[in-house]
Amino acid sequence: MAQETVVKRSPSKEKFVRFQFAIRLFVLVLFLGWMFNWIMKPTNTYTKRWLPRYRAKTNNSTYFGSKGAYLLMYTFPVLLVATLGCVYLHIAKKLNDSNTKSCNAKKRKETIWKRPVLIKGPLGIVSGTELAFFLMFVVLLVWSYTASVRYSFATITPKLAAKDGDKVWEEKLESASLRLGVVGNICLAFLFFPVARGSCLLPLLGLTSESSIKYHIWIGHIAMILFTSHGICFIIYWTVTHQISQMLEWNKNDISNVAGEISLLFGLFLWIATIPRIRRKFFELFFYTHHFYILFMVFFIFHVGISYTCIMLPGFYLFLVDRYLRFLQSRRHVRxxxxxxxxxxxxxxxxxxxxxxxxxxxxxxxxxxxxxxxxxxxxxxxxxxxxxxxxxxxxxxxxxxxxxxxxxxxxxxxxxxxxxxxxxxxxxxxxxxxxxxxxxxxxxxxxxxxxxxxxxxxxxxxxxxxxxxxxxxxxxxxxxxxxxxxxxxxxxxxxxxxxxxxxxxxxxxxxxxxxxxxxxxxxxxxxxxxxxxxxxxxxxxxxxxxxxxxxxxxxxxxxxxxxxxxxxxxxxxxxxxxxxxxxxxxxxxxxxxxxxxxxxxxxxxxxxxxDLRKILFEHKEASVGVFASGPKIMRQDVAAICSSSLAENLHFESISFSW
Structure with a gap:
């Protein structure tokens, strides 16, 4: 019988492991700081104290200018994380090669958070960790909307509304409509991270572009619901206040309504084509209409302006870099x-x-x-x-x-x-x-x-x-x-x-x-x-x-x-x-x-x-990796078996490449 090759961890490998841990720790701090900005954004503390201070320091800066506050708070942290992600991937490759040669893999017990908790439903097969992060993201959206609306409504008084020629409920409708678009921009900030195929961010979370497509789908649906509600509510507001002509305004120095409407129309065309029945039956229609994202983003930038675009810029920028690299690779025919x-x-x-x-x-x-x-x-x-x-x-x-x-x-x-x-x-x-x-x-x-x-x-x-x-x-x-x-x-x-x-x-x-x-x-x-x-x-x-x-x-x-x-x-x-x-x-x-x-x-x-249940339960080993790939119903059946309390030794992983 061949002997197992065992190689002890070398000092250089220990150094790589420590350096990798330091990168992940620093990335975690940056990410928490970035998320803290999103949490504080709808509060008065942010809008009346923090943001003015940032602007005062950056507006007169030679390097940043008027966009500096948003660049420092939202763009720079993500780009720094992406840079560190490249270093992390390089180290991970070396460690993976070293682990392969050592044949000395550690048996790690899988936590309950990685087990499937949702099997069937609109979210598909979801683990405890995925569900927890999804719920936290929804809570962030709800918090951002309710907090900003509450602070905004507190400033709307009958006297102020009368001064503008509106009723109180009309002013509140305008404010609530505006905040729907603002919260939709949070979704847009996260939307492009999962679809950057060569991403250096996803591996930091142990993800791949194919396994992350579902996050793109979830966020995309939420974003389009918010943006569609944003547009409909503004149309209702303009109608009841007899300002329907506002739909034709293109303001070069402020919010451009026409650009927003055009952006929303392209988004709706794209969104409709993603309906599962249409996507499966008319894949080419889905494929081609999905390229409307280019026009959607162009007119979105015209709609909100450059300064506000910096908030969602990092994810889109990294996606464009990835797309450019893919273009370079695909220029030549392969052998x-x-x-x-x-x-x-x-x-x-x-x-x-x-x-x-x-x-x-x-x-x-x-x-x-x-x-x-x-x-x-x-x-x-x-x-x-x-x-x-x-x-x-x-x-x-x-x-x-x-x-x-x-x-x-x-x-x-x-x-x-x-x-x-x-x-x-x-x-x-x-x-x-x-x-x-x-x-x-x-x-x-x-x-x-x-x-x-x-x-x-x-x-x-x-x-x-x-x-x-x-x-x-x-x-x-x-x-x-x-x-x-x-x-x-x-x-x-x-x-x-x-x-x-x-x-x-x-x-x-x-x-x-x-x-x-x-x-x-x-x-x-x-x-x-x-x-x-x-x-x-x-x-x-x-x-x-x-x-x-x-x-x-x-x-x-x-x-x-x-x-x-x-x-x-x-x-x-x-x-x-x-x-x-x-x-x-x-x-x-x-x-x-x-x-x-x-x-x-x-x-x-x-x-x-x-008989999948019988086959899987026959394996009594301490650690059994269960991989499922194929039709959705089959993967759901395997996930249901592995999520049972009787299957603590079964560690499930779904391999799906369906869009």
């Missing part, structure tokens, strides 16, 4: 080496990547194929392992929608294509992973939900093969509709030529075929591989830039071109079966020892569904 087409209409795309590009399991990459659509980008799970497969990056795509069906049709007729132009963004994933902390991993998937688990299995293969780590027992439960989908299991094995050994991995696969009563072999059983000819203009996939300057990109361009040429020279001899054929069946790989090991580890059940 697509091969494609494995499965009988179940699943496609594995294998790209060339630079040796310096590393990523963690369950990462996601966005793909654009101009020959199908020049504008559409779709996210797919990265199934390869950056350590095990140093020169290749793979994603698996299941033919389920219009775009994916077109791609499958394109690649299932290989005689018509010998090169496919592809652009990518990413990969994006967790800053660190530690699957060794569990005694057992139970991975429950439905359909194409198996793809993120392929990357986890390959990570464990790498740890077992390279460092002789003691890896947890792996139980993969996969449910498919038809027996042809069993070919998805072949994709668990890395591409041919990669040094690995799956036989030492304690892997158990339970495959459930729900519609077929027996194996049906109407066509090819195993995937077929298509090799593409190299093109000088294609580049290997590189990591997204960590700098915002175009000069950095141009400085790296020569190095990228040099590495591209080296990789293309190595790949110039593309394997083929014959000069006239670009397709062949991977018989040699399928007859290998790893393939037989995969067969022996697999049990197939026909015409039944997995």
């Amino acid at each position: 697509l080496v091969s494609a494995r087409v499965s009988p179940c209409e699943a496609i594995e795309l294998n790209f060339s990547k630079s040796h310096g590009l590393t990523y963690n399991p369950t990462s996601v990459m966005f793909i654009n194929v101009p020959s199908i659509s020049k504008l559409q980008w779709h996210p797919f799970t990265v199934t390869s392992n950056s350590n095990l497969e140093k020169e290749k990056l793979s994603v698996v795509i299941k033919s389920e929608g219009t775009w994916t069906r077109k791609l499958h049709h394109l690649l299932s007729t290989p005689s018509t294509i010998d090169r496919l132009a592809v652009s990518v963004e990413g990969p994006y994933g967790p800053a660190s992973t530690n699957y060794l902390r569990h005694d057992t991993l139970v991975m429950v998937s439905g359909g194409s939900g198996i793809t993120p688990f392929i990357s986890i299995v390959r990570e464990l293969i790498y740890l077992k093969t390279t460092f002789k780590c003691k890896t947890p027992k792996v139980v993969l439960i996969c449910a498919f509709k038809n027996s042809s989908s069993l070919s998805m299991l072949d994709l668990i094995l890395p591409i041919s030529g990669t040094p690995y050994d799956i036989s030492d991995l304690e892997l158990q696969i339970e495959a459930y075929i729900t519609r077929d009563q027996e194996l049906k072999e109407d066509g090819p059983v195993h995937p077929k591989t298509m090799w593409f000819k190299p093109n000088p203009s294609d580049a290997p996939i590189h990591a997204i830039l960590a700098s915002v300057a175009s000069a950095t990109f141009l400085w790296n361009k020569a190095h990228i071109a040099k590495e591209t040429n080296q990789i293309q020279n190595m790949e110039g001899t593309t394997p083929t079966v014959s000069p006239n054929s670009m397709v062949y069946n991977v018989d040699r790989e399928l007859e290998s020892l790893p393939y037989h090991s995969l067969i022996h580890a697999t049990n197939v059940h026909y015409g039944v569904r997995p």
Whole structure:
């Protein structure tokens, strides 16, 4: 039996850990100070004492000017946190690599706050921590609105209202309407943080961009409710006070009503397209209308002015930086080496990547194929392992929608294509992973939900093969509709030529075929591989830039071109079966020892569904990591089981890439 490699923590590693802790502590202080500004903002203490003092000190400043108070209180802290986040990520990567090599993972007991507390409902699967922060955010909004309205109403008197030609209730309606917009701006300040895919803030909280999409959805709905109420209430006010002409005012030095109305209209178009039924049935409509956020933000800035924009500026600015970096990465086509087409209409795309590009399991990459659509980008799970497969990056795509069906049709007729132009963004994933902390991993998937688990299995293969780590027992439960989908299991094995050994991995696969009563072999059983000819203009996939300057990109361009040429020279001899054929069946790989090991580890059940409760409760180990990926109902069922008081050893995690 292979001995477990154990490496003691070195002094340099201790230093990194302490430095990382110091960064998180300082970030926590900054964040609490930033939040304290939001809490105090609706009070008289803030508006009559603190803000005037800030303005007095910054208005005469050469560097800040009239916008200085808002920049110092709201913009600067977040940008400083983002800078520290970059340092934190760099240290986290070093520590993650060190932990991987040491194979000395600590068994940490999961707190009750991380267990699912809400399973079904409009918020989806929500843990105790997520629910607590969501409720605190709602309390902040309620406090900001009620406090500001209360202080405002205290200044409205019959005498003052009569002076303006209004009634008291009309003045109060105007004040309440204005405060709805102010509170909506708080939502806008948080709205863009979750959608910055390469964010250096989310990893500080242990989040990824894909897992944070739900926060963007929650905040977006609340923001649009507040902004819509803000607009409707003002229209009512202008109507009852006979000032409907105010709707046509564009004030260059103050609030511009027309700009606000235009911004709200774009927001409403965007919001309507996010209705789940519309989004699922007309995804392209949802995709294109979501770009109205650009016009929404432009007219919002015209509406409130530059000074007030500084309050919500940090999140939007970081999103724009992220978007610019993604644009730089996606400018060139990447080198697509091969494609494995499965009988179940699943496609594995294998790209060339630079040796310096590393990523963690369950990462996601966005793909654009101009020959199908020049504008559409779709996210797919990265199934390869950056350590095990140093020169290749793979994603698996299941033919389920219009775009994916077109791609499958394109690649299932290989005689018509010998090169496919592809652009990518990413990969994006967790800053660190530690699957060794569990005694057992139970991975429950439905359909194409198996793809993120392929990357986890390959990570464990790498740890077992390279460092002789003691890896947890792996139980993969996969449910498919038809027996042809069993070919998805072949994709668990890395591409041919990669040094690995799956036989030492304690892997158990339970495959459930729900519609077929027996194996049906109407066509090819195993995937077929298509090799593409190299093109000088294609580049290997590189990591997204960590700098915002175009000069950095141009400085790296020569190095990228040099590495591209080296990789293309190595790949110039593309394997083929014959000069006239670009397709062949991977018989040699399928007859290998790893393939037989995969067969022996697999049990197939026909015409039944997995009894998830029985399967999960059978595992009595101290720490069982339960991962669920696939249909929403299946993930909810697994979450409900893991939230039971009888399942204290089950630690649930949902892997969802649905928008």
